[in-house]
Amino acid sequence: MKTKIFxxxxxxxxxxxxxxxxxxxxxxxxxLTSFIKNxxxxxIRLDGNANEEYVLxxxxxxxxxxxxxxxxxxxxxxxxxxxxxxxxLTSESQMKTLGGLMENVKAQKPDFEPKDLLIYPVGAVTLxxxxxxxxxxxxxxxxxxxxxxxxxxxxxxxxxxxxIVPVRIPxxxxxxxQ
Amino acid sequence: xxxxxVIVLIPVILLACNFLFPPKPTQTPESIVAPPxxxxxxxxDDQILTKTGFTVVRLHPEDDDLQTMLxxxxxxxxxxxxxxxxxxxxxxxxxxxxIEAALNSENELMLKAYEGTYIIKLxxxxxxxxDGRVQNFVFDFIxxxxxxxxxxxxxxKVIDGGAxxxxxxKNIAPVMDEFFHGG
Numbered sequence: 477m478k479t480k481i482f483x484x485x486x487x488x489x490x491x492x493x494x495x496x497x498x499x500x501x502x503x504x505x506x507x508l509t510s511f512i513k514n515x516x517x518x519x520i521r522l523d524g525n526a527n528e529e530y531v532l533x534x535x536x537x538x539x540x541x542x543x544x545x546x547x548x549x550x551x552x553x554x555x556x557x558x559x560x561x562x563x564x565l566t567s568e569s570q571m572k573t574l575g576g577l578m579e580n581v582k583a584q585k586p587d588f589e590p591k592d593l594l595i596y597p598v599g600a601v602t603l604x605x606x607x608x609x610x611x612x613x614x615x616x617x618x619x620x621x622x623x624x625x626x627x628x629x630x631x632x633x634x635x636x637x638x639x640i641v642p643v644r645i646p647x648x649x650x651x652x653x654q
Numbered sequence: 655x656x657x658x659x660v661i662v663l664i665p666v667i668l669l670a671c672n673f674l675f676p677p678k679p680t681q682t683p684e685s686i687v688a689p690p691x692x693x694x695x696x697x698x699d700d701q702i703l704t705k706t707g708f709t710v711v712r713l714h715p716e717d718d719d720l721q722t723m724l725x726x727x728x729x730x731x732x733x734x735x736x737x738x739x740x741x742x743x744x745x746x747x748x749x750x751x752x753i754e755a756a757l758n759s760e761n762e763l764m765l766k767a768y769e770g771t772y773i774i775k776l777x778x779x780x781x782x783x784x785d786g787r788v789q790n791f792v793f794d795f796i797x798x799x800x801x802x803x804x805x806x807x808x809x810x811k812v813i814d815g816g817a818x819x820x821x822x823x824k825n826i827a828p829v830m831d832e833f834f835h836g837g
Contacts, residue, residue, distance in 0.1 A: 515794075556745045588752060588821070606715050625746065631795035631815030632747045638792075 504530075506642040514633040515539050516626050520563075520643060524651060532571070533604040534563040534622055542628045544601055546583030546594035550621070551637075556592040558592055559625035559635040561596070563603045566619045566640065570610035578604045612647030619643060709736060710757075715780055720789055724774065724806030727801035731772030737834065738772045738802040741791065744779055750797045752821040763827035771834050774802075799833065 504524035511518055524530040524556040536544055545558040554557055567572055580602040583594035610616055618644050625635035679742050709731070724740070731738040743750035756764045776798060781788045791800060791808070798814040813833045818825040 553746050557748045557751060559746060586748075588748065593748065627748060628816070629820045630749045630818055631797065632744070632749060633795060634744075634747060634778065 481561055513636050516592055516624060518622055520525050530607050531604045532607050533602055535600055535602040536561055536624055537600040538626050543595045543598050544624050547577050547579055547603060549594055554590050558593050560623060561601060563605055563624040564621040566621055569618055570616055572608040574608055575606035609648040613649035613651050614647050618645050665743060680716035708771045714777040716722050727774050728802050728804055728806035732804055738771055740774045740800040742776050742778050742796050742798050744777055744796055747796050749821045756823045761823040763823045767827040767831035801819045
């Protein structure tokens with residue numbers, strides 16, 4: 477009887493241990509870095525799947541009552557007003573862009589003129605960029621660029637334009653070898 | 655005897671399991687944030703308005719030292735019997751534009767609120783707003799207004815857009831009226 481209990485215990489422990497290691501075999505999710513600038517918290521991460529498709533994403537979190545502007549407005553704003561929210565690779569990056577920038581919330585027309593000055597609803601916004609990782613089995617130093625501007629209905633902070641954010645990213649072989 | 659074998663086997667199996675299925679990395683080493691960059695927008699053109707009962711001027715850093723110019727403008731304000739107020743704004747700032755539009759459209763509430771003021775506009779891009787500071791003016795948001803004394807120095811009375819709700823004249827005017835003309 478005692479032997480059976482021990483064997484059951486062993487099977488349970490081994491199953492739990494192995495499950496911990498394999499549960500994320502088909503998915504990779506890495507926090508890369510975060511910072512706060514002009515009251516906006518920006519968190520950058522890398523996600524991947526079993527098909528070796530990787531997405532770089534940045535979550536921009538403004539304070540309560542403040543909003544950011546659509547990724548699709550011009551870099552110089554609409555009639556000079558506002559600045560887009562952007563996540564970009566630097567020209568020297570070892571990563572490559574595989575598609576356009578995606579947003580997790582839809583920008584809306586404002587209550588004021590110009591109506592083309594699209595704004596995101598109050599709250600956090602995540603932008604995602606499909607990318608190709610650099611070849612190799614090593615982690616490499618790289619950087620991304622972020623742009624955004626924080627406003628409420630009645631005041632604004634200085635825009636953050638093309639801020640270079642250093643990140644350390646894995647070569648594609650780092651995941652392929654696991 | 656069986657128990658001893660089992661107890662020895664548990665760590666061996668666990669080690670083997672971790673070796674066969676190594677855990678994935680979850681975090682990279684700490685990253686360093688790069689130095690901030692400056693925005694690229696251009697200052698708007700010179701604008702000098704003399705509406706009924708108030709004046710608007712814009713100062714540029716290439717013209718002179720800021721404090722010298724503020725002292726000069728404060729004297730001009732005194733000569734007109736108006737109160738000097740510094741306003742920081744920017745071309746990219748929608749609330750700043752909304753206030754300017756309300757004044758330009760000669761909204762009655764706004765005209766009344768601004769009566770007797772001498773507004774000295776400074777574009778934060780021209781004047782290098784850095785870490786919440788333009789020279790000895792400290793502020794986090796624009797638009798922002800600083801009352802000046804007769805020598806062009808700050809009186810310590812400040813107000814920014816956060817003092818009112820949505821950027822419409824009926825919200826802005828009473829607050830600005832109280833700021834400009836209240837105690």
